[in-house]
Amino acid sequence: MIYGVEPAAIIIFVGFVVLVLGISFYLGRRAQTASSYFAAEGKIHWAVNGVAFAGDYLSAASFLGIAGMIATAGYDGFLYSIGFLAGWVVALFVVAEPMKRLGKYTFSDALDSAFQSRKIRLAAAISTLVVSICYLIPQMVGAGALVTPLLGLPHYAGVIIVGTIVILIVSTAGMTSTTYVQFIKGGLLIIFSFVLVVFVLVRGFGEKPTDDYHEFASIPVDVSAGQVTGISSARYHVIDQVTTGDDTFVLIEHGGLQNWWHLQPDSDQPDSGRATVEEALSIVKTDDAVLYNGAPKESGEFYSVGHFDRIVVDGQEVESTGPLGPSAFLSTVEQSDIVLFPKASFEHNGAEVSVWYQEVMPGNRVMRPGLKFQVDEGATVASKLNFVSLMLALFLGTSALPHILIRYYTVSSPKAARRSTILAITLIGFFYVLTLFMGLGAMVSGIMDVESSNMAAPLLARLFGVTLFAFISAIAFATVLGTVSGLIVAASGAIAHDIIDNVLQKSTSDAAKVTAGKIAAAVVGVIAILLGIALKGMNVGFLVGLAFAVAASANLPSIMMVLFWKRTTSEGIVASISVGMISSLGLILLSPSFFERYGLDPAQAIFPLDNPGIVSIPLSFAVLIVVSLLTKGVANQVAATRK
Amino acid sequence: MSSAQELPSEDRAKARLGLIMFGLYALVYAGFVLINTVAPKLMGAILFAGLNLAVVYGVFLILLAIVLGLIYSQAASRMETRSAGGAEGAVK
Numbered sequence: 133m134i135y136g137v138e139p140a141a142i143i144i145f146v147g148f149v150v151l152v153l154g155i156s157f158y159l160g161r162r163a164q165t166a167s168s169y170f171a172a173e174g175k176i177h178w179a180v181n182g183v184a185f186a187g188d189y190l191s192a193a194s195f196l197g198i199a200g201m202i203a204t205a206g207y208d209g210f211l212y213s214i215g216f217l218a219g220w221v222v223a224l225f226v227v228a229e230p231m232k233r234l235g236k237y238t239f240s241d242a243l244d245s246a247f248q249s250r251k252i253r254l255a256a257a258i259s260t261l262v263v264s265i266c267y268l269i270p271q272m273v274g275a276g277a278l279v280t281p282l283l284g285l286p287h288y289a290g291v292i293i294v295g296t297i298v299i300l301i302v303s304t305a306g307m308t309s310t311t312y313v314q315f316i317k318g319g320l321l322i323i324f325s326f327v328l329v330v331f332v333l334v335r336g337f338g339e340k341p342t343d344d345y346h347e348f349a350s351i352p353v354d355v356s357a358g359q360v361t362g363i364s365s366a367r368y369h370v371i372d373q374v375t376t377g378d379d380t381f382v383l384i385e386h387g388g389l390q391n392w393w394h395l396q397p398d399s400d401q402p403d404s405g406r407a408t409v410e411e412a413l414s415i416v417k418t419d420d421a422v423l424y425n426g427a428p429k430e431s432g433e434f435y436s437v438g439h440f441d442r443i444v445v446d447g448q449e450v451e452s453t454g455p456l457g458p459s460a461f462l463s464t465v466e467q468s469d470i471v472l473f474p475k476a477s478f479e480h481n482g483a484e485v486s487v488w489y490q491e492v493m494p495g496n497r498v499m500r501p502g503l504k505f506q507v508d509e510g511a512t513v514a515s516k517l518n519f520v521s522l523m524l525a526l527f528l529g530t531s532a533l534p535h536i537l538i539r540y541y542t543v544s545s546p547k548a549a550r551r552s553t554i555l556a557i558t559l560i561g562f563f564y565v566l567t568l569f570m571g572l573g574a575m576v577s578g579i580m581d582v583e584s585s586n587m588a589a590p591l592l593a594r595l596f597g598v599t600l601f602a603f604i605s606a607i608a609f610a611t612v613l614g615t616v617s618g619l620i621v622a623a624s625g626a627i628a629h630d631i632i633d634n635v636l637q638k639s640t641s642d643a644a645k646v647t648a649g650k651i652a653a654a655v656v657g658v659i660a661i662l663l664g665i666a667l668k669g670m671n672v673g674f675l676v677g678l679a680f681a682v683a684a685s686a687n688l689p690s691i692m693m694v695l696f697w698k699r700t701t702s703e704g705i706v707a708s709i710s711v712g713m714i715s716s717l718g719l720i721l722l723s724p725s726f727f728e729r730y731g732l733d734p735a736q737a738i739f740p741l742d743n744p745g746i747v748s749i750p751l752s753f754a755v756l757i758v759v760s761l762l763t764k765g766v767a768n769q770v771a772a773t774r775k
Numbered sequence: 776m777s778s779a780q781e782l783p784s785e786d787r788a789k790a791r792l793g794l795i796m797f798g799l800y801a802l803v804y805a806g807f808v809l810i811n812t813v814a815p816k817l818m819g820a821i822l823f824a825g826l827n828l829a830v831v832y833g834v835f836l837i838l839l840a841i842v843l844g845l846i847y848s849q850a851a852s853r854m855e856t857r858s859a860g861g862a863e864g865a866v867k
Contacts, residue, residue, distance in 0.1 A: 207829055214807070214833050221800045221840050225793035225847060233786075446825075463825025500818040500829040501811050508815040516812045523808045527801075550851060554844040561837040568830075696794075 140602035141282055145609050149297055152316065152613070156301045156309035166645040169306035170237035170625050171541035176311055178548040182555025184311045185539055187318025189216075189530075189556070190563060191267075191615040192274035193676040195321060196608060198564075199592075200585030202571020203438070204472070206498035208505050209571055213564035215523050219530025219680075220560065222688075224553045227531040229546035230695050238625045239537040240634075243690055249702040250635045255709040257630035259686040260534040262713060264623040264656070265663070266679035267533070268616060272664025275612045277586060282605050288665045294609070295661035298616045302624065302653040306646075310617040311542055317614040320607050322559055325566045328589070328604060331596045332573035333461055337443050337468075338452035341578030342595065346435045348490065350396070350410045353382075360395065363409070374485075376478045381487055382409050383480070389426035389433065392416075394489035412489040413437065413473070413582055418482070436591070438580040441469040441492045458569070465572050468495045472503075472575075473582050488582040498575075514740040522677065525745030529680030532687035535618035538625060616660065620653050627652035677743065678720055685712035685748035689756050697760075704760030712752030719744035785854045792850055796843050803839060807832050 167173050176184070194216065201209030235242035240256035272291050279290025301309050353370070354362040360370050360382050371383040371390060380395040393409040413434065416423045424434035443450050444467040445460075453464060473488040493503075502508040505522070506515040530536060540549045574580060574588035577595060581587055593604035628649035689712060690705045720726060724734035725742045741747075810817055810828070818829040 207833075210833055214836050217837050217840055218800070218804050221797060221804075221843070224844055225797040225800075229786075229789065229793075459824045459826055462830055466821070466825055466827060466830075496819050496827065499827055501815060507811050511815075520808055520812060523804075527804060547852070547855060550848060554841075554848050557844045558841050561841050564837060565834060568833075695790075 140598050141605040144602050145606035148316075148606055148610050149613075152309070152313045152610075153297070153300060155312050156304040159305035159308045159312070164305070164643075164646050166237070166629070166642045166649070168308055169646045169649050170621070170629060171538070172306075172308040172311050174542060174544050176308075176542040178543050178552040179555060180311065180315050181539060181543050181548070181552035183318045183559065184314040184542075185318070185536070185552060185556030186322065186559040186563070187314030187316070187614045188535060188539060188618040189560060189615075190318065190321055190611065191676065192271055192278075192608065192612050194563075194567075195325075195611050196274065196278075196586045196589060197676070198567045199570045199574060199589040200587070201504070202567060203574035203580055203588040204585045205504035206493075206572070206575070207500050208503050210568050211501060211505070211523070212526065213567050215526025216530065217557070217561050217564050218527050220553070220557045222528060223531035223536065224550065224557060226695070227537075227691060228540060228549045228553045231537060231691075232540045232543070232546045232549040235541060237538070237541055237629045238622075239534060239687070239691070240626070240630045243694055243705060244634075246694065247702040247705070249706070251706045252702055252709075253630045253634045255706045256687070256690075257626040257635070259682075259709050259713050260626035260630070261623055262717070263532075263534055263679050263683045263686070264619045264626070265659070266675055266682060267535070268619050268623075268656075268660045269663050269667055270675040271612050271616050271619070272660050273667055274586070275609070275616075276664060276668060277584070278605075278608055278612070281587060282590070282609075287668050291661055291664035294612050294616060295657050295664065298613055298620060299654050299657035301613070301617050302620050302657070303650045306624075306649065306653075307538070307542055307621050310614075310621050311539075313610075313617055314614040317607070317610040318559070320603075321611060322563050322566075324600070324603050324607055325563060325570065325589075328593050328596070328600065329566050329569045329573075331600070332569055332577075332592065333458065334455045335595070336453040336456045337440060337464060337576060339440060339443060341439050341576060345439065345578040346437070348411045350408050351393075353395070353407050353409050354405055355395075355397075355407045356405060360407075360409070372480070374478050374480055376476055379476055379489070381412070381476065381478070381485075381489070384409065391426045392485065392487045394487070410490050412487050414488075415486045415583070416480075417484040417486075436579050436581055437471075437473050437488070438574065438576050438578050439471050440576050441471050444468045444495075461569065461572070462499070464495075465576070466495045466499045469493065470495055470498055470576060472498075473580070475582070498572075517746060518741045518743055521741055521743035521746035524749060525677070525681040525684045525743055528688050528745070528749060529684035532683040532691060533679070534622040534626070534683075534687075535615070538622050539618070620656050620660070623656040624649045624653040627656070681720070681743055681745045681748065682713060682716045684745055685716035685752050687712070689749070689752040693753070693756050693760075697757075699760050699764065700756065701760040701763045703763040704756045704758075707759040708752045708756035711755040712748055715751055716744045716748040719748060785857070788854055789851045792847060796847050800839065800843060804836060807836060 198209050198212050231242050234245040240253050243256055244252045275294035276287035276290040279285045280287055301313055352364045353360050360373055363370050367386060369385040371385055373380055373382045381392045382395050383390055384393050392412055392414040394412045396408045396410050398404050398406050414425060427433040445453055445464055470493050471490050472493045474491050476487045478485050505519045507519050543549050543552055570589050574592040577592060579591040590605045590608055594601040628645060632648050633645060686709050689708045693700045719739045722739040723742045724737040727737040728734045820828050822828055822831050
């Protein structure tokens with residue numbers, strides 16, 4: 133798709149960047165201590181911290197990924213919202229206060245508080261780095277993906293811009309400036325998402341989603357033994373056809389352009405010799421050209437999609453609904469029929485063909501799980517376990533994410549940690565409810581780009597004018613900045629505080645520690661930029677799910693057991709972190725998704741699930757318990773030395 | 776729970792309350808995952824106002840997290856005030 137470059141979006145984004153950099157340099161001018169660099173001196177007000185939590189946590193995956201996933205897969209995208217929020221319950225009830233009580237700058241402090249073991253430090257620091265990098269890659273790739281449509285710059289430029297700004301933010305005032313960036317971004321994101329949802333509800337639904345929406349043609353054809361033999365319009369010419377799976381696509385020439393259409397058999401009389409071809413969208417890649425609906429991209433033959441087949445309100449079919457309340461909005465989608473655009477890919481005369489064809493989906497299937505995660509029709513034991521595994525990793529992953537854990541050290545007391553967590557839950561929960569409306573709104577508003585669902589929310593905003601579009605786009609960039617800053621502070625703490633200071637016992641003065649932290653931040657930032665450029669085109673949501681699985685497997689068992697099981701030993705913790713990290717990463721590399729990436733048959737994958745959590749999380753708990761019991765003698769000594 | 780035993784009683788009580796609330800939420804969450812895997816069609820059942828179980832249960836899970844959080848916060852603050860004997864704040 134081609135999007136117009138929006139000057140207003142650039143101005144708002146530049147304004148935001150100038151503001152946050154101004155704050156960063158202002159805060160950075162003060163004399164700096166390790167406490168201010170790594171934990172904002174523990175002086176952040178709980179309410180500011182609560183909003184900053186939201187700004188930290190609501191990454192590009194939440195804002196762009198979930199809205200896009202709901203827009204293409206309906207309720208299944210909302211499952212992520214539910215799981216991402218549920219994870220905060222673990223954070224609040226189990227982790228928040230003890231983490232604050234036991235730790236100083238990093239979560240290794242809390243894990244290690246009873247043991248003073250360099251091995252724990254090292255294991256926890258490595259797992260922090262692994263999780264942070266897994267989480268950083270999709271943010272950086274997302275930054276590049278955003279900059280192309282919005283600013284008209286190439287992918288690498290977006291990655292470098294975001295990386296440079298973040299390195300500046302973090303290396304000037306560390307956690308203090310990061311907190312304010314996240315505070316501003318979190319606040320803006322929630323306010324403008326709410327405004328967008330209000331606009332969507334007031335607008336309601338209509339059969340023709342936009343004034344210039346594409347009119348889809350469908351033409352009767354004659355078929356004999358599955359072959360199209362004639363077409364009922366003289367202006368259209370059948371050239372060829374391809375059958376892939378259950379679907380047949382027909383190449384039709386019209387007005388000098390060739391495009392792929394979808395063959396729809398006569399549902400009442402499949403053998404009548406009559407059928408229909410329905411217009412579809414296609415991208416055809418040959419060695420020397422890429423054609424969008426039969427023409428080069430610039431000629432604008434490709435269009436955005438998303439509409440209702442039938443709008444039903446209280447059992448009555450209507451043309452448009454007018455303004456809707458929140459529950460009427462959802463029940464209208466439930467009763468109506470929606471046209472979705474699934475993708476089919478095949479080869480034709482040596483060219484790679486992708487076709488997005490119309491498929492009428494009853495609203496009641498869109499509004500319950502099943503379009504993306506197979507739990508109902510066609511479900512296997514593996515697909516159901518995969519779903520359970522994902523929900524488990526989301527539930528247990530949040531409270532083990534290093535960039536979330538370090539935010540507990542920016543407030544003054546366990547009580548403030550608790551209060552800011554509750555504010556965070558309320559704001560994030562509110563935001564996730566909004567994602568359902570943004571996603572479903574995007575699904576039927578004629579704005580979806582079939583090539584990438586990640587732009588669903590900004591494109592939806594464009595329906596309501598340039599200003600809202602500019603704000604939402606600028607916030608999407610800011611979203612990346614806020615989350616990346618948090619991750620880089622977490623990684624820099626793991627390197628400077630855990631590894632250099634505690635494991636190698638190198639760093640001597642407070643000032644040296646701050647310098648080490650800044651250098652570490654810059655190095656991690658540069659690595660993130662390089663990975664973001666190298667992994668262009670990687671699925672953004674996928675890697676975030678992976679980071680959750682690794683965090684839940686490597687970190688959570690130790691955090692919980694050290695708090696609640698008196699016989700936990702340092703050997704048990706080290707073993708649990710190592711096994712959790714290696715098993716979750718290893719299983720991911722053996723999963724069907726990765727087999728597909730290797731160019732192998734996903735069905736032959738050694739591990740049948742895409743989400744390792746259901747195996748690696750219990751395994752990590754079990755290893756901790758077994759190793760702790762085996763090293764009990766040491767544990768008794770430790771217990772005796774505890775305060 | 777030895778690491779909790781050496782803590783002030785109010786911290787122990789808070790930790791216990793937190794665990795109970797966590798357990799409660801985990802049960803409701805597990806129920807959601809279970810229905811989706813064992814009886815996914817049930818998720819399509821319309822409950823009220825044209826809303827199906829999937830939407831109602833999903834939004835309920837989000838609201839429940841917020842409500843339990845507020846209850847926990849109130850209870851924990853009360854414990855802190857009580858243990859501080861009405862002294863200024865509970866910040867240690």
